[in-house]
Amino acid sequence: MEIHAKEMLETRDRLNHILARHTGQSVEQIKQDTDRDRFMDWKEAAHYGLIDQVLEKRGDMAARAEKPA
Known part of the structure; x- marks a missing residue:
């Protein structure tokens, strides 16, 4: 279970960086905006x-x- 949770967090972090690079938003802003449905x-x-x-x-x-x- 811990391995799966760690992989999910790493995947989310990679996706946040990809979105930040392509949208011009900061990684922190992406994290805030994707924490819940928007x-x-x-x-x-x-x-x-x-x-x-x-x-x-x-x-x-x-x-x-x-x-x-």
Whole structure:
């Protein structure tokens, strides 16, 4: 049981660091925000750094993929 608990904590720590790196939030902020369920609308998620934008139609994704970077 102790081994499983330790692995869970290590996995959570790795995930917190990944989220911090990709969102621009601090690891401490990520820890606080993921301690309990937290629901965001698309504007909050974009401001937090979880998403870049919301696609409104399926075709939007295909059109973006065809454009050169």
